[in-house]
Amino acid sequence: MDQLNNGARALMLDTYDFRGDVWLCHSFKGQCHDYTAFGPAIDTLREIEAFLSTHPAEIVTIILEDYVQAPNGLTKVFTDAGLMKYWFPVTNMPKNGQDWPLVNDMVQNNQRLLVFTSIQSKEASEGIAYQWNYMVENQYGNIGMQAGSCTNRKESPPLNDNSRSLVLVNYFRCIPMKKLSCEDNSRNLINMLHTCNGAAANRWANFVAVDYYKRSEGGGSFQAVDLLNGKLLCGCDDVHACVVSYNWD
Structure with missing residues (x-):
């Protein structure tokens, strides 16, 4: 593709x-x-x-x-x-x-x-x-980092408002803490993307906002973006799986 x-x-x-x-x-x-x-x-x-x-x-x-x-x-x-x-x-x-x-x-x-x-x-x-x-957005800061919870910020329409076609997920602390960003940007971030998907009427985020995006314990924010692009493009867990298959028969 x-x-x-x-x-x-x-x-x-x-x-x-x-x-x-x-x-x-x-x-x-x-x-x-x-x-x-x-x-x-x-x-x-x-x-x-x-x-x-x-x-x-x-x-x-x-x-x-x-x-x-x-x-x-x-x-x-x-x-x-x-x-x-x-x-x-x-x-x-x-x-x-x-x-x-x-x-x-x-x-x-x-x-x-x-x-x-x-x-x-x-x-x-x-x-x-x-x-x-055009967009819905979850709560930013520490309140928006509570596991299993994804609520809209007060300025945003409800996350499940399908009349807005774009979804932005925030996942960063009120006070940036570089030492904690490795953990924040890894499994916890992936879990929040899944939580917010459910809160947004089964819609995956188009944008994700984090602090210190290069820091992680693994794939980090890059893996998160690969997940989102894969889900949005072809329903896969990684964008690299979205390949065209050819039938040569």
Whole structure:
């Protein structure tokens, strides 16, 4: 299957008004400060543009925790970064839980950048998809790491809401702890994906968010993604089992 040769990557970014521009930042009491700011958003977005330019079969999804209030602030920074030529238009996004286009079609149309915002009004004003119109998400942080339990975060529709076609599973601590991430990203993560599959009306996650994704006691987050891709693509426990079988008779 050619879909196996096409990649898809996702980033979760926090965007703020800061220093007269859009910055990536963690907030303190809802505000970006010098000691919490990461850098201008355009620097990271230009890296994404360079990646898409040099990897023409790749798809990137950006999920924004969005605090930008400047009118058209996000549109401007995405335009300045040269990303609009890859933009997947919100008008083409499936409503009411319908299927998304095939990866190959998205690649052929060069609509390889999906962007979601947490601000509802920006879908109409800037053409940026409102996350909760298309996606459900489980609770993040320590509460979301309780074995056998998978509940939606308060902003999200219920996990079993089939009118939203995408599922995001969080599995990371409130305070990142590198020493514990090996255990977190291994069997415990796989178990949570199965738990959330049941909570989401037997739907496997399209996205999984973890801390220190390279750390594990085995396959880790890479094995988790292989599991999800295998389940989504061909119902197998590993994407590498999704091969075309030929009958030569």
